[in-house]
Amino acid sequence: MSPKQLLGVMLGILTAIGGFVDIGDLVTNAQVGARFGMGLGLVVVVGVIGICVFAEMSGRVAAVSGRATFDLVRERLGPRMGLLNLAGSLAVTVLTFVAEIGGVALALALISSVHEVLLVPAVAFVVWLVLWRAKFSVMENALGLAGTALLVFAVALVALEPDWSHLADQMLTFHRPATESWSVQAYYAVALFGAAMTPYEVFFFSSGGVEEHWTPKDLPVMRANVLIGFPLGGLLSLSIAGCAAVVLGPAGITVDTLAQTGLPVAVALGQVGLGFAVLGFVAATLGAACETGLSSAYAVAQYFGWQWGKYVRPREAARFHLLIAGLVVLATGVLLTTVDPIMVTEMSVIFAAVALPLTYFPILVVANDHDYMGEHVNGLFANTLGVIYLVLVGLAAVAAIPLLVWTRMGA
Amino acid sequence: MDVAGRPCRAVSAALLAVLLTGVLVLSGCAPGTPDADSWRDDAVRATGDGAAAASTLALALRHRDQLTGAYLQVVAVDAESSADSASQRLETLQPPPAEAGRHDRVTTALDDAGSVVREARTAVVAEDEAAYARLAEQLSTAADRLGALEDELRAAPGGTP
Numbered sequence: 001m002s003p004k005q006l007l008g009v010m011l012g013i014l015t016a017i018g019g020f021v022d023i024g025d026l027v028t029n030a031q032v033g034a035r036f037g038m039g040l041g042l043v044v045v046v047g048v049i050g051i052c053v054f055a056e057m058s059g060r061v062a063a064v065s066g067r068a069t070f071d072l073v074r075e076r077l078g079p080r081m082g083l084l085n086l087a088g089s090l091a092v093t094v095l096t097f098v099a100e101i102g103g104v105a106l107a108l109a110l111i112s113s114v115h116e117v118l119l120v121p122a123v124a125f126v127v128w129l130v131l132w133r134a135k136f137s138v139m140e141n142a143l144g145l146a147g148t149a150l151l152v153f154a155v156a157l158v159a160l161e162p163d164w165s166h167l168a169d170q171m172l173t174f175h176r177p178a179t180e181s182w183s184v185q186a187y188y189a190v191a192l193f194g195a196a197m198t199p200y201e202v203f204f205f206s207s208g209g210v211e212e213h214w215t216p217k218d219l220p221v222m223r224a225n226v227l228i229g230f231p232l233g234g235l236l237s238l239s240i241a242g243c244a245a246v247v248l249g250p251a252g253i254t255v256d257t258l259a260q261t262g263l264p265v266a267v268a269l270g271q272v273g274l275g276f277a278v279l280g281f282v283a284a285t286l287g288a289a290c291e292t293g294l295s296s297a298y299a300v301a302q303y304f305g306w307q308w309g310k311y312v313r314p315r316e317a318a319r320f321h322l323l324i325a326g327l328v329v330l331a332t333g334v335l336l337t338t339v340d341p342i343m344v345t346e347m348s349v350i351f352a353a354v355a356l357p358l359t360y361f362p363i364l365v366v367a368n369d370h371d372y373m374g375e376h377v378n379g380l381f382a383n384t385l386g387v388i389y390l391v392l393v394g395l396a397a398v399a400a401i402p403l404l405v406w407t408r409m410g411a
Numbered sequence: 412m413d414v415a416g417r418p419c420r421a422v423s424a425a426l427l428a429v430l431l432t433g434v435l436v437l438s439g440c441a442p443g444t445p446d447a448d449s450w451r452d453d454a455v456r457a458t459g460d461g462a463a464a465a466s467t468l469a470l471a472l473r474h475r476d477q478l479t480g481a482y483l484q485v486v487a488v489d490a491e492s493s494a495d496s497a498s499q500r501l502e503t504l505q506p507p508p509a510e511a512g513r514h515d516r517v518t519t520a521l522d523d524a525g526s527v528v529r530e531a532r533t534a535v536v537a538e539d540e541a542a543y544a545r546l547a548e549q550l551s552t553a554a555d556r557l558g559a560l561e562d563e564l565r566a567a568p569g570g571t572p
Contacts, residue, residue, distance in 0.1 A: 113481040254463045257489040270477040
């Protein structure tokens with residue numbers, strides 16, 4: 001491997017780490033850490049393995065077929081099933097888009113102390129501008145690299161000098177405090193699973209592969225990004241939960257705001273650490289806002305066969321860019337109703353869990369199709385993991401709404 | 412196939428009906444609002460949220476040198492908003508007769524905590540750093556009081572686990 005290729009792999013891994021965490025991960029991991037300690041840490045591990053399995057599959061499909069997810073979903077499953085799939089996945093991705101724009105506004109409020117609602121129009125404009133003007137690689141790499149500032153949570157956790165054996169014990173025994181019911185723990189397990197396996201990540205990953213003209217030669221680099229970058233991103237999620245478990249939980253603090261998520265970093269590392277955390281909040285949420293905005297438009301354009309992509313001139317992909325602009329206006333309108341972005345985030349991770357089978361079942365089907373994949377069709381290992389995870393996402397999808405209602409959103 | 416399309420639609424409609432019925436049944440299984448158990452559930456949540464708001468601001472004030480002014484202000488404003496929401500959640504409920512005494516104690520404790528949080532937010536905005544240590548102590552005391560009430564509510568028959 002040449003130094004240039006190695007640099008490319010390193011950059012891909014770093015952007016995968018920085019791009020792994022979004023507002024759903026930030027909020028849900030901090031909430032769970034404060035309430036259950038590391039009792040749901042294994043759910044994050046299971047979720048990260050799941051996203052690796054399906055991101056690798058969708059990346060392989062994109063590299064081998066040169067076509068993105070929804071293009072193949074419609075062709076393979078037919079227009080009706082494809083449309084049902086599109087409607088479900090799109091609803092969740094747009095909800096996540098709203099949550100991410102709200103998340104950027106919340107993060108900027110921590111620097112400016114201006115109310116987040118007043119920041120929403122400016123944030124939405126910036127997101128639209130990035131999606132309209134910025135190059136795909138610049139957008140992905142710059143925001144992904146800035147997102148690695150969130151590694152400060154791992155540093156903070158070490159600096160807090162926790163009882164590691166206690167945290168490990170909580171994790172391995174699915175620790176549940178006496179004040180929490182099993183149903184609430186199950187609700188948060190589904191939310192964490194949904195946050196880790198958010199469908200847009202796969203749409204964005206595979207569509208990005210098509211945008212960057214991946215071929216089978218790119219498979220080793222793609223696998224390195226997925227199999228190293230995503231697990232390290234998962235460690236970041238565990239660090240956020242760990243910081244909350246060590247500082248917020250013992251103080252009786254439950255997490256309802258983004259500001260609470262950053263407090264343990266300030267306690268451990270002071271203002272410099274907090275600066276990194278806030279930079280990471282802004283980069284991670286802005287990056288995810290761009291990814292979810294693009295993913296929504298990718299899905300629609302791919303289904304209807306429109307011209308799409310960041311590498312295509314806007315004039316040639318007019319409907320694609322018009323749709324992005326419309327989604328930005330829609331998200332701005334929703335957030336200007338003063339709806340709480342954290343509540344939107346909580347809803348988005350739960351409904352992400354509901355929509356998981358819509359995303360992952362077609363990918364498994366296409367990755368098993370010799371006509372599309374040739375010699376790169378799924379092997380026994382990939383299929384075994386794929387089927388196990390299909391059962392898991394099915395269970396999460398079925399349980400999500402009943403648990404949401406039963407526990408009153410985990411209250 | 413058009414002929415086969417009807418059964419397909421019928422199956423789809425049946426599936427939708429089953430799904431909707433399931434959601435409605437499960438929604439119906441959620442506790443209703445006016446009984447004693449339901450009041451205790453709301454009281455547990457209100458005391459928990461109020462205590463968390465006070466504890467968050469106490470923690471932030473104790474580590475004020477490690478926070479920027481803007482960040483501390485956001486924490487204070489968020490805490491005030493959470494404390495107000497917790498207080499209003501119970502104020503709008505008619506307590507069951509058996510819980511009337513406890514209702515008064517809980518709402519008084521929530522109001523007192525809300526007052527301290529509001530005072531602390533005012534001090535933060537005014538950058539009255541001399542008051543921070545005293546207010547942090549008062550916030551912790553208010554949080555402890557609410558925490559004790561939360562424990563009492565959980566221990567009551569039919570209380571949230």
